Amino acid sequence: MTQTPTRADFDRYMVPNYAPQQAIPVRGEGSRLWDQAGREYIDFAGGIAVNGLGHCHPVLVKALTEQAGKLWHVSNVYTNEPALKLARSLVERTFADKVFLCSSGAEANEAALKLARRWAHDHFGEHKNRIVSFTQSFHGRTFFTVSVGGQPKYAQGFGPVPGGIVHGEYNNLDSVRDLIDDDTCAVMVEPMQGEGGVLPGDPEFLAGLRALCDAHDALLIFDEVQTGVGRSGTLYAYQQLGVTPDILTSAKSLGGGFPVGAMLASDRVASAFAFGTHGSTYGGNPLASAVALAAVEFIDTPEVLEGVKRRHALFREHLEAINDRHGVFGEIRGMGLLIGAVMSADYEGRAAEILPLAVEEGLMALVAGPNVLRMAPSLVIPEADIAEGMARLERAIARLVAGQ
Numbered sequence: 001m002t003q004t005p006t007r008a009d010f011d012r013y014m015v016p017n018y019a020p021q022q023a024i025p026v027r028g029e030g031s032r033l034w035d036q037a038g039r040e041y042i043d044f045a046g047g048i049a050v051n052g053l054g055h056c057h058p059v060l061v062k063a064l065t066e067q068a069g070k071l072w073h074v075s076n077v078y079t080n081e082p083a084l085k086l087a088r089s090l091v092e093r094t095f096a097d098k099v100f101l102c103s104s105g106a107e108a109n110e111a112a113l114k115l116a117r118r119w120a121h122d123h124f125g126e127h128k129n130r131i132v133s134f135t136q137s138f139h140g141r142t143f144f145t146v147s148v149g150g151q152p153k154y155a156q157g158f159g160p161v162p163g164g165i166v167h168g169e170y171n172n173l174d175s176v177r178d179l180i181d182d183d184t185c186a187v188m189v190e191p192m193q194g195e196g197g198v199l200p201g202d203p204e205f206l207a208g209l210r211a212l213c214d215a216h217d218a219l220l221i222f223d224e225v226q227t228g229v230g231r232s233g234t235l236y237a238y239q240q241l242g243v244t245p246d247i248l249t250s251a252k253s254l255g256g257g258f259p260v261g262a263m264l265a266s267d268r269v270a271s272a273f274a275f276g277t278h279g280s281t282y283g284g285n286p287l288a289s290a291v292a293l294a295a296v297e298f299i300d301t302p303e304v305l306e307g308v309k310r311r312h313a314l315f316r317e318h319l320e321a322i323n324d325r326h327g328v329f330g331e332i333r334g335m336g337l338l339i340g341a342v343m344s345a346d347y348e349g350r351a352a353e354i355l356p357l358a359v360e361e362g363l364m365a366l367v368a369g370p371n372v373l374r375m376a377p378s379l380v381i382p383e384a385d386i387a388e389g390m391a392r393l394e395r396a397i398a399r400l401v402a403g404q
C-alpha cells in the first residue's frame with residue numbers, strides 16, 4: 001500500500017517555485033472543500049478564477065465522464081467533434097469568426113501575440129512588430145508572455161528578453177499616445193487587470209485604445225483569461241464595455257478546472273495563421289473541449305449571468321458591512337465575481353496576512369498584489385455559502401485588527 005502523501009513531500013519532490021498552504025484539499029463539492037484531516041473550507045478563491053461552477057459540478061462531471069468513455073485524444077492530424085462544437089459555440093456567442101484551441105492562458109496569449117506579429121508581417125512588413133502593453137499587467141509565464149506582462153520580476157534573470165515590447169500606464173491613454181506608432185502591430189490589455197490588483201479598465205480608456213489601434217493599423221488584443229466566461233457578469237467583459245477587440249484570449253473558467261484555452265479572432269486577422277504557422281499537440285483535445293463546451297453553454301444563460309450580478313451586489317454589501325465594523329479596506333472594486341478589497345492606509349500592503357487567518361477560520365481567499373484581497377468564487381456559489389464565508393472572513397479580519 002502506498003503511503004498517504006504529506007505537505008513535506010512537496011518540499012522533497014517538487015521544484016520549489018510554489019509555496020503551497022499546509023492543508024491539502026482532497027475533495028470538493030460546490031463551493032466547499034475538505035482537506036486530508038476532514039476540515040471543511042468555503043472557497044472564495046475558485047482555484048484562482050478557474051472553478052467557475054465550483055467543484056465537481058454535475059454538468060461538467062457528466063461531460064467529462066461521457067467523453068472519457070468515447071475518445072481522449074487524436075492530435076490535430078484529425079479534428080474531433082467536441083473541438084468543432086466548442087469552436088462553433090464560441091463563434092456564435094462572440095465577435096469572433098475563428099478559434100484556436102490550446103491548453104492554458106499563457107498558450108492562448110502566446111498564440112495571440114504570434115498571430116498579431118505574423119498578421120502585421122504579412123500585410124505591412126517586418127518593421128511592424130512593436131507590441132504595447134501595460135505596467136502591472138499579467139499575461140502568463142511563457143517567456144514571450146512574461147516579457148509582454150508588466151511585472152518585471154517575472155522576466156528577470158531569464159536572459160535576453162524578446163525585443164519590440166513597450167509598456168504604458170493602465171487607464172492612462174496619453175501614455176499610450178506616446179508609445180504607439182505605425183510600427184505597432186498590437187496593443188494587449190486586460191479589460192480589468194486581475195493579478196495587477198483587480199483594477200477595472202475605464203470604458204473611455206478601452207475605447208481610446210480601440211481608436212488608437214484603428215488609427216495605426218494595429219490589433220487590439222483583449223486578455224480575458226481571468227475576466228472571461230461569465231466572471232464579469234457577461235460571457236466576456238468586452239460585451240458590456242462597448243469595445244470589440246480583434247483578438248480575445250480565454251482560459252481559466254473556460255474549462256471549469258479542466259486545462260483548456262482559446263484564442264478568438266476575426267476573419268481579417270485569423271487568416272494569417274495559415275497552414276503550418278502555429279500548433280499545439282493538446283490544442284482541441286476532445287476531453288478538454290467537451291468540458292469547455294458544457295461550461296460555456298451552462299454559463300452563457302440569463303439565469304447564471306444575472307446570478308453573477310446579484311452575487312456581486314451581495315459580496316459588496318457584506319464587505320462594506322465588515323469594513324464599517326473594522327475599517328481595514330479603503331475601496332471595494334471589481335466586476336461580477338472578480339472582486340478586490342483594497343486595504344486602507346492603516347493596513348497598507350498587508351492583504352496577504354489575511355489569508356492564513358482565513359484558512360484557520362475555514363475560508364479560502366486570494367490576494368492580487370500586496371494591497372488587494374481578491375475573491376473569485378464559483379459563479380453559482382449559494383447565498384448561504386456567501387454569508388457563511390463572510391462570517392469566517394470577518395473573524396479572520398477581527399484577528400488581524402486585534403494583532404493576533
Ligand SMILES: *Cc1c(COP(=O)(O)O)cnc(C)c1O
Pocket residue numbers: 104105106107109138139140141190194195223224225226227251252
Ligand atoms: C492567469 C492569467 C494568465 C495565464 O494563464 P495560465 O493558464 O496560467 O497560463 C494570463 N492572463 C491573465 C489575465 C491571467 O489572469
